[in-house]
Amino acid sequence: xxxxxxxxxxxxxxxxxxxxxxxxxxxxxxxxxxxxxxxxxxxxxxxxxxxxxxxxxxxxxxxxxxxxxxxxxxxxxxxxxxxxxxxxxxxxxxxxxxxxxxxxxxxxxxxxxxxxxxxxxxxxxxxxxxxxxxxxxxxxxxxxxxxxxxxxxxxxxxxxxxxxxxxxxxxxxxxxxxxxxxxxxxxxxxxxxxxxxxxxxxxxxxxxxxxxxxxxxxxxxxxxxxxxxxxxxxxxxxxxxxxxxxxxxxxxxxxxxxxxxxxxxxxxxxxxxxxxxxxxxxxxxxxxxxxxxxxxxxxxxxxxxxxxxxxxxxxxxxxxxxxxxxxxxxxxxxxxxxxxxxxxxxxxxxxxxxxxxxxxxxxxxxxxxxxxxxxxx
Amino acid sequence: xxxxxxxxxxxxxxxxxxxxxxxxxxxxxxxxxxxxxxxxxxxxxxxxxxxxxxxxxxxxxxxxxxxxxxxxxxxxxxxxxxxxxxxxxxxxxxxxxxxxxxxxxxxxxxxxxxxxxxxxxxxxxxxxxxxxxxxxxxxxxxxxxxxxxxxxxxxxxxxxxxxxxxxxxxxxxxxxxxxxxxxxxxxxxxxxxxxxxxxxxxxxxxxxxxxxxxxxxxxxxxxxxxxxxxxxxxxxxxxxxx
Numbered sequence: 302x303x304x305x306x307x308x309x310x311x312x313x314x315x316x317x318x319x320x321x322x323x324x325x326x327x328x329x330x331x332x333x334x335x336x337x338x339x340x341x342x343x344x345x346x347x348x349x350x351x352x353x354x355x356x357x358x359x360x361x362x363x364x365x366x367x368x369x370x371x372x373x374x375x376x377x378x379x380x381x382x383x384x385x386x387x388x389x390x391x392x393x394x395x396x397x398x399x400x401x402x403x404x405x406x407x408x409x410x411x412x413x414x415x416x417x418x419x420x421x422x423x424x425x426x427x428x429x430x431x432x433x434x435x436x437x438x439x440x441x442x443x444x445x446x447x448x449x450x451x452x453x454x455x456x457x458x459x460x461x462x463x464x465x466x467x468x469x470x471x472x473x474x475x476x477x478x479x480x481x482x483x484x485x486x487x488x489x490x491x492x493x494x495x496x497x498x499x500x501x502x503x504x505x506x507x508x509x510x511x512x513x514x515x516x517x518x519x520x521x522x523x524x525x526x527x528x529x530x531x532x533x534x535x536x537x538x539x540x541x542x543x544x545x546x547x548x549x550x551x552x553x554x555x556x557x558x559x560x561x562x563x564x565x566x567x568x569x570x571x572x573x574x575x576x577x578x579x580x581x582x583x584x585x586x587x588x589x590x591x592x593x594x595x596x597x598x599x600x601x602x603x604x605x606x607x608x609x610x611x612x613x614x615x616x617x618x619x620x621x622x623x624x625x626x627x628x629x630x631x632x633x634x635x636x637x638x639x640x641x642x643x644x645x646x647x648x649x650x651x652x653x654x655x656x657x658x659x660x661x662x663x664x665x666x667x668x669x670x671x672x673x674x675x676x677x678x
Numbered sequence: 679x680x681x682x683x684x685x686x687x688x689x690x691x692x693x694x695x696x697x698x699x700x701x702x703x704x705x706x707x708x709x710x711x712x713x714x715x716x717x718x719x720x721x722x723x724x725x726x727x728x729x730x731x732x733x734x735x736x737x738x739x740x741x742x743x744x745x746x747x748x749x750x751x752x753x754x755x756x757x758x759x760x761x762x763x764x765x766x767x768x769x770x771x772x773x774x775x776x777x778x779x780x781x782x783x784x785x786x787x788x789x790x791x792x793x794x795x796x797x798x799x800x801x802x803x804x805x806x807x808x809x810x811x812x813x814x815x816x817x818x819x820x821x822x823x824x825x826x827x828x829x830x831x832x833x834x835x836x837x838x839x840x841x842x843x844x845x846x847x848x849x850x851x852x853x854x855x856x857x858x859x860x861x862x863x864x865x866x867x868x869x870x871x872x873x874x875x876x877x878x879x880x881x882x883x884x885x886x887x888x889x890x891x892x893x894x895x896x897x898x899x900x901x902x903x904x905x906x907x908x909x910x911x912x913x914x915x916x917x918x919x920x
Binding site for chain 1: 726727728747748751752754756758760761762763764765776779780781823824827
């Protein structure tokens, strides 16, 4: 019987902590919802189906090449745009809008009809490895189908070759680690730094009571919060650097050509994560609330920002929203540096986005800390 | 000297202080007595610069507590009611850190920390983590952490809660030593016998107001009470407050 009373008391205690109960439901619902929407495309729901943008340059303009373009246009996985060479190359190399662009060479139709071996050129951005692989498979399937239809049959099937040309990459083979090391590092830095900051400050305020002693000393609030943010940023920097070094030696991930770029990006992630931690603390009333809100924020940001999977598998509306969260800016920086071999000067826009995110969180966090976090002493 | 005039503080619909005025003279121990919710901690928080009053003026050595906070904080030491210590640091590290926060120079701090550890009777435990300290040791360290910058005024918010008689005696001894050094002390407590024993003057507070103020002997004579506890209950009533 006492066991029952103890259990009932546990239920009562849990129900008294309403924010915790709410978060018990809200956190998984948010993660399930974001994940469900993000992965909706690969389960074939028409409106959310994965769409790969594929510029095509038809230098042949014969009936076979036009048939190939039409076949590819009918594929609901592809979003085809027929364009000219310079624009196609720019979309892949400079704008990162397309993972690949298909170049149908001159005499393609004539060569197919005369059963000569033909090559299709695929300009690629290896930083979007999975997307390139998918596009290549779809083009191959269409080309094979077309070759069968035009009567080139068995001999023609093997003779359509797709030759990839990396326009941006610095590394031939990209492994899953090249995507996973930055993605999961960002997520775990957020866990360490963001939750570390927000839980730490509540521990100092409500359990150790040392924040009170700091506030009565001739120390500004800027110094108190700034000192804590600085420490968390350095911890995040060291932690993330260690993960990349491990990735380099254990899995041969690319670190790109710009060490200053990698340093600044890692610093930006650690800084922004710390500042988001301050903002989370300033929006919370207790350590438990900060923990729940922080976890919700981290998991949602990781899912939306491309830490768990490449963004191209998400529906377009989610991809458009991805840069609302910090990890998307960080992933852009890492891919540009590690897989496209860019320099710091080339990644100023995403780097600016990453730091701006931190600065906005910092200013909001400082402003709100006066109203909630530090006022409740 | 600390002078407080017509201090008022409201929290949404609660009036914590209602036109409170008092003076703390140089080198005296001033006891602040009152039931829970009387406004003692609010007053201490205002004097320490943690909370701004709704109305009123406060001066410490003729400097405004609310406008010259930087200067005032340097000469005030707060010993909070809660143990305000880093449990994962040693006693010495706690003192060093808080000393740095008050801008105490390295050499002076080294000497100050050593003398405060002596004062707290913790010199042999100086390098032990605070989490390994007993309740009394933590209380004694909590007290000296508020003295690390050699303040002229010390605000002691119930510094003897939960300590054994030996530690309490030790704390009393230290408070008397501070008085001998010319330090002024504002001492809040629920233990009326502590106020009788230690304080030069006491004020009995209730509902944000001072109900009576003066030396213990004068108050007892004025109100015709045999002891301070009888006077306290006479002025604040016997009804439960929380």
